[in-house]
Amino acid sequence: MPVEGKEPDPRFTLANERTFLTWLSTSLALSAGGVAMAALPRDVFVPWVRTALAVVLVVLSGLAAALAYPRWRQVQRALRQEKPLPRLALAPVFGYGVAAVAVLALILIVLSG
Incomplete structure (x- = not known):
């Protein structure tokens, strides 16, 4: 479905595409972190905490992947219509x-050492 408006400067379109790909890369990294956390041996961290950390990372991964394309479309539409860019409401969540996750993992590493 084409977006109405004029063709934006290619540099802005390419920057928007790079941002889209960065969200996908971030999603992949978060997913890998979640899988790695879940794969730790049972004696590393308290099992329910390890599982909770893994779940949080994988949920963040899913959010990043699911929202990457809609975000790209919103920004592209704003560029074409020469409107202000939409704010990223989920930035604080990520x-x-x-x-x-990092603070909790650090506490657990210090306590287990």
Whole structure:
């Protein structure tokens, strides 16, 4: 379905595509982190905490992948219609989610050492 409006500067379109691909790369990294967390031996961390960390990472991965294309379309539409770019409402979710996993993992590493 074509987007109405004028063709934006190719640099902006390419930057939007790079951002889309970065969201997919981020999703892949989060997924790999979740799988790695789930695959840790049972004696590393408390099992339910390890599972919770893995689930949070995989959920964040799914969100990043699922929202990458709609975000690309929104930005592309705004560029073509010369409107302000839409804000990224889920940025805090990703930032705080990954930070919470990192802090909890760090605490568990220090306590188990």
